[in-house]
Amino acid sequence: MTPLLEARRIDKSFGPVKVLHQVELSAYAGEVTALVGDNGAGKSTLVKCVGGIYPIDDGEILFDGRPVQVHSPRDAGELGVEIVYQDLALCDNLDIVQNMFLGRERRRGPLLDEDSMEELAERTLSSLSVRTVKSIRQQVSSLSGGQRQTVAIAKAVLWNSKVVILDEPTAALGVAQTAQVLELVRRLADTGLAVVLISHNMNDVFAVSDRIAALYLGRTAAQVKTADVTHAQVVELITSGRSGDLGLKNGVTP
Amino acid sequence: MNKVKELPGEAIVAATQSPSIGNSFLAYVQRVRGGDMGALPAVIGLVVLCAVFAAARPSFVTAINFANLFTQGAAITLIAMGLVFVLLLGEIDLSAGFASGVCAAVLAVTLTSAGLPWYVCVVAAILTGVLIGTVLGGLVAKVGIPSFVVTLAGFLAFQGLVLVLVDEGTNISIRNSVIVAIANRNLPPWLGWALYAVCVAVFAGVQLRRARSRAKRGLIADPMSLIAIRVGMLALFAGLAVFALNLERSRNPELVSLTGVPIVVPLILVLLVVWTLVLRRTGFGRHLYAVGGNAEAARRAGIPVDRIKIYAFVICSSMAAIGGIVAASRASSVDPNTGGSSVLLYAVGAAVIGGTSLFGGKGRVLDAVMGGAVVAVIENGMGLMGYGASVKYLVTGSVLLLAAGVDALARKRAAAAGLR
Numbered sequence: 036m037t038p039l040l041e042a043r044r045i046d047k048s049f050g051p052v053k054v055l056h057q058v059e060l061s062a063y064a065g066e067v068t069a070l071v072g073d074n075g076a077g078k079s080t081l082v083k084c085v086g087g088i089y090p091i092d093d094g095e096i097l098f099d100g101r102p103v104q105v106h107s108p109r110d111a112g113e114l115g116v117e118i119v120y121q122d123l124a125l126c127d128n129l130d131i132v133q134n135m136f137l138g139r140e141r142r143r144g145p146l147l148d149e150d151s152m153e154e155l156a157e158r159t160l161s162s163l164s165v166r167t168v169k170s171i172r173q174q175v176s177s178l179s180g181g182q183r184q185t186v187a188i189a190k191a192v193l194w195n196s197k198v199v200i201l202d203e204p205t206a207a208l209g210v211a212q213t214a215q216v217l218e219l220v221r222r223l224a225d226t227g228l229a230v231v232l233i234s235h236n237m238n239d240v241f242a243v244s245d246r247i248a249a250l251y252l253g254r255t256a257a258q259v260k261t262a263d264v265t266h267a268q269v270v271e272l273i274t275s276g277r278s279g280d281l282g283l284k285n286g287v288t289p
Numbered sequence: 290m291n292k293v294k295e296l297p298g299e300a301i302v303a304a305t306q307s308p309s310i311g312n313s314f315l316a317y318v319q320r321v322r323g324g325d326m327g328a329l330p331a332v333i334g335l336v337v338l339c340a341v342f343a344a345a346r347p348s349f350v351t352a353i354n355f356a357n358l359f360t361q362g363a364a365i366t367l368i369a370m371g372l373v374f375v376l377l378l379g380e381i382d383l384s385a386g387f388a389s390g391v392c393a394a395v396l397a398v399t400l401t402s403a404g405l406p407w408y409v410c411v412v413a414a415i416l417t418g419v420l421i422g423t424v425l426g427g428l429v430a431k432v433g434i435p436s437f438v439v440t441l442a443g444f445l446a447f448q449g450l451v452l453v454l455v456d457e458g459t460n461i462s463i464r465n466s467v468i469v470a471i472a473n474r475n476l477p478p479w480l481g482w483a484l485y486a487v488c489v490a491v492f493a494g495v496q497l498r499r500a501r502s503r504a505k506r507g508l509i510a511d512p513m514s515l516i517a518i519r520v521g522m523l524a525l526f527a528g529l530a531v532f533a534l535n536l537e538r539s540r541n542p543e544l545v546s547l548t549g550v551p552i553v554v555p556l557i558l559v560l561l562v563v564w565t566l567v568l569r570r571t572g573f574g575r576h577l578y579a580v581g582g583n584a585e586a587a588r589r590a591g592i593p594v595d596r597i598k599i600y601a602f603v604i605c606s607s608m609a610a611i612g613g614i615v616a617a618s619r620a621s622s623v624d625p626n627t628g629g630s631s632v633l634l635y636a637v638g639a640a641v642i643g644g645t646s647l648f649g650g651k652g653r654v655l656d657a658v659m660g661g662a663v664v665a666v667i668e669n670g671m672g673l674m675g676y677g678a679s680v681k682y683l684v685t686g687s688v689l690l691l692a693a694g695v696d697a698l699a700r701k702r703a704a705a706a707g708l709r
Contacts, residue, residue, distance in 0.1 A: 109591055124589045128582035128650035129575075137579055138590030146570045150506050157508075170509075176703070 037100045039064045039229040040085070040116065040198045045094035047077075047084055054080050057094070059255045060248050062198060062229040067220060069240040069261070070233045072250035073273050078233050079121075081250070082200050086118040087111040115197035119187045119204060127176035131168065132156040134175055135190045159193050160185075163219060181212030188219060192228070199223055200231040205239055217243050237266055251276030256283055310514050328644045330695050331659040334688075335666060342670035349673055353538035356551055360472050362665025363553040364389070364616040365632060369639035369657035370557075370564060371608025374601040376640055377568075377581045379649025380429060380436035384421075384443030385636060388606050389613030390628025391447050392417045394454035396614055397461040397623035400468065407467045411614060418610025419603055421447075426602030430595040444633070452625050462622040471556070472619035475549030478535040484555060485531045493520045553615060557658065560611070564604075564654040577601060581650035612636075631682065638689035639664045646696050663688070 038061035047055040055077050062068045072078050083089045085096060087105040095102050098114050105111050111118070125134050132149075135156045141148040156171055168182055175183060184204050191199050201220065205213040221243045224230045234240050240247060241261060249256040249272040256276045264281070271278035321329060342349040368385050375382045382388075396414040399405045405413075425443055429436045455461055463469060476484070496516045503510040531550060539547035568574035579587040580597050588594050609628075616632075617623045643660030645652030667688060671681045 108589065112591075120589070122585075124583070124586040126579045126582035126586050126650075128578060133575060133579075137575075137586070138592050140572050140575060142572060146566075147572060147575065149570075150503055150508060153508055154506055172509075 036063060038062055038097075039099055040231075041097040041100075042081065042085055043095050043097065045081065045084055045096075046092045047080060047089060048092055054253050055084070056254045058250065058253065059258065060085075060231075061246075061258060062231050063246070064197070064229045065224055065227050066245035067224045067230045067232055067243050068246045068248060069244035070231055070248050070250070071235070071240060071269065071273055072256075075252075076250040076273075077253040078250055079202060082118060082202060082231070082233065085111070086116065086200065112194065112196075115195060116200070117191035117194060117196040117198070118200045119184075119191050119202065121202045121206065125175045125183060125187060125190075128174065130174050131160075131171040131178075131186055134186060135159070135193055137190075139194070155193070156189075159189050163189055163192070163222065179212065180208050181215050184208065184212075184216050185219060188216075188223070192223060196228065198229045198231070200233070202233045203235065204232070205234065205236060213239070237269060240269070241266065249273055249282075251283065254283060257281045309512055310518070313511075313515055326644060326695070326699055327653075328656055328659045330692070331643045331656070331663050334642065334663050335659070338663065338666045338670060342666065342673065346670070346673045349670060351538070352533055352536040353547075354669065354673070355533050356475075356538055358662070358665050358669055359534075359551045359554055360619060361669055362661045363472060363551075363557060364612045364619065365635045365639055365664055366557060366658055366661030367560070367612035367615060368609050368632065368636035369643075369661050370560060370654050371605040371612070372636055372640045373645050373652050373654055373657050374564075374568075374577065375436070375605045376637075376645050376647060377577055377649060377652050378598060378601050379581055379647075380598070380601070381440060381637070381647075382425065382436065382443075382602065382605050383440040383633060384425065384447055385440075385605060385609040386628045386633030387444055387447035387451060388418060388421050388628070389609040389616065389632065390451045390623075390626075391421065391454065391613070392610035393613035393617040393623045393627045394451050394461075396468070396617055397463055398454055400463060400465055401461055407465045410465075410468075414614055415607055415610045418607040418613075421609075422603035422606030423599060425606065426599030429602065430598035448625075448629065451627065451629075455623060455625055458625050460622050460624040463617055464621075468614070468618050469621050470552060470618070472551070472553055472615050473621070475534070475547070475551050476555070478549050481531045481535055481550040484550070485527055488527065488558070489520065489524045492523055496520065556615075560608075561654055561658055568654060573597070573600065578650060631685065634689065635664050635668075635685065638685060638692065641696060642688065642692040644696075646700065647693060648696070648700060660692075 040062040042058065042060040045055050045058045046053070058077065058081055060068075060070065060081060070078050070081070080089065084091045085105065087107045087110050090106065096105055097103065098116075103114060105114070105116075126137065129137070132153050136152050141152050153171065160168070160171065163185070168178065175186065178186065188199070188201070188204070204216050204220070208216060217239060220230060220232060224245070232240070232244060244261045246258065247261050247264065247269060248258045249269065251272065254276070256272045259281065268278040268281065272282050276283045339349075348354060368389055372382060372385055392414040395417045396410050399410040399413050400407065421443070425436075425439055428434050428439045452458060493516075496511070496519065500510040500513070500516060534550045535548050537546065537548055539545055568577065576587065576592045576597050579590070579592060580594050584594055613628055616627055620627070639660035640652070640657045641647060641660065642663050643656030643658070645656045645660075664685065667685055668681065671684060
């Protein structure tokens with residue numbers, strides 16, 4: 036099976052600091068791939084490289100087996116790669132519909148086609164079984180953290196996207212809201228999307244992921260199936276880059 | 290659409306509120322208590338001020354004074370309407386007053402010294418505004434100088450520019466009948482009523498059409514009763530205004546009759562409708578709000594933030610130009626003080642009093658008109674009471690501070706209510 040999105044031997048430096056060394060990542064359609072690693076392991080940098088925000092120094096990105104060039108967020112969007120950032124990027128003073136269509140509004144002549152946008156937003160939210168918001172015309176400022184995360188995710192899937200990358204979607208949420216968002220993540224994969232979930236939380240990772248990619252100090256420590264590893268092994272991969280047969284063979288010094 | 294399957298069962302996004310007058314009213318009360326007051330303070334202020342002045346000076350409620358309010362407040366209202374665009378971004382334009390002066394001076398010079406036809410001069414004045422806005426916006430967006438500093442520099446430099454244009458302080462008088470008519474003439478009474486009928490009919494038509502098309506798509510539409518109330522209110526108040534303005538207000542009716550809606554009223558109305566449409570119904574307007582609400586989110590959504598900022602400054606300065614033309618028309622002359630002294634602060638005050646936030650992301654063009662009315666009433670009423678400039682400045686300064694305070698407190702309150 037070819038991965039829908041694959042990053043091969045990615046190198047990335049910021050000035051003298053090399054952040055990514057020959058990093059590999061594969062994400063498959065219909066699966067949740069958890070991207071784990073300690074702070075500073077390079078998770079967010081890798082995602083931003085894939086999303087076209089940072090140019091890569093070396094390596095290649097393949098989409099559905101074809102090598103592609105991603106120079107801007109727009110390129111990524113055209114391929115169907117959407118990233119939901121940690122800091123959500125929603126406008127508080129706009130309502131849910133306006134946020135979901137921000138920058139890609141539907142127009143009828145010179146004016147906005149509000150009704151068709153509202154209809155489509157409502158259909159998307161229902162298809163994601165979002166049932167907690169009172170009205171999709173309420174301002175985002177009045178939503179809870181979980182609801183905002185849901186809106187951000189719904190915004191990402193509205194665009195015929197094929198790959199959705201979520202940067203720590205549950206980091207700031209309570210228990211019930213976390214469960215809600217994880218359920219949504221699982222549902223996205225079940226509908227055929229390739230989902231990449233960046234997370235620190237082992238419980239979340241084991242709850243929803245099919246595969247785990249562990250980064251250690253800017254290197255890919257291992258890419259494994261979630262079913263093949265234990266909690267402890269993943270923690271070891273994150274903290275020392277190796278666990279038994281898994282992980283980096285040659286010792287890496289920080 | 291997308292690849293997400295429709296899942297059975299729990300697809301409930303629809304509003305739990307049924308659309309009725311009662312619920313609409315409750316929702317409004319909730320918004321106000323949550324700190325989103327819109328133009329409510331301006332409306333209350335207007336009613337209180339009018340009541341006070343009417344009680345203290347019976348001449349305040351005469352037909353001639355009512356008409357005066359419109360022509361007195363027009364220039365400031367027009368400048369304030371433009372300022373709303375810049376304020377929506379969370380920026381400020383301190384140079385708008387003298388920008389209007391520069392544009393008025395350009396109008397006067399091209400009209401008198403160059404002797405060009407009036408329409409060429411008007412276009413020249415507005416293009417001067419566009420140029421000023423482009424330069425200011427470019428410096429703010431592309432170079433990255435804070436708008437406060439850029440426009441403060443503009444505030445000083447444009448004063449100098451006005452002096453240069455009017456030859457170090459001479460007074461250029463304007464005799465062109467068309468230009469003078471803008472702020473000094475009235476529509477014939479029948480045209481006032483015709484305009485009134487068109488406005489009410491169009492407003493009702495737009496509301497009905499929107500409700501019908503939303504209902505057809507199964508979206509929540511405003512109930513008929515609410516639409517009827519809105520249209521009725523507009524018809525009532527606009528009707529009263531047109532009636533009052535059509536009363537004879539000449540001191541000597543046999544000699545010269547003075548009736549009708551001042552020409553500045555339709556001018557302001559047209560600009561109000563156009564800019565409201567731009568803000569609420571176009572992509573540019575949506576992006577302007579987005580940049581004001583969260584510039585980073587707007588950038589990530591692919592919105593050209595710099596370009597939006599420049600456009601906002603261009604609109605602001607162009608509206609200042611139109612304000613300058615009206616001011617020149619009213620005074621029938623341009624001097625070094627046109628657009629100077631308190632014009633800018635009155636205009637900023639008008640926008641803020643009307644409910645436009647100084648923090649960006651919240652405001653409407655209608656706010657500027659409401660606030661402009663408050664400023665005009667203060668200026669006019671204080672004059673009738675016989676107070677001098679000193680008291681006027683003190684009162685207007687206090688009102689501006691009060692409005693900004695209300696804005697800041699509303700924001701705090703909204704944060705407490707979890708609305709921001």
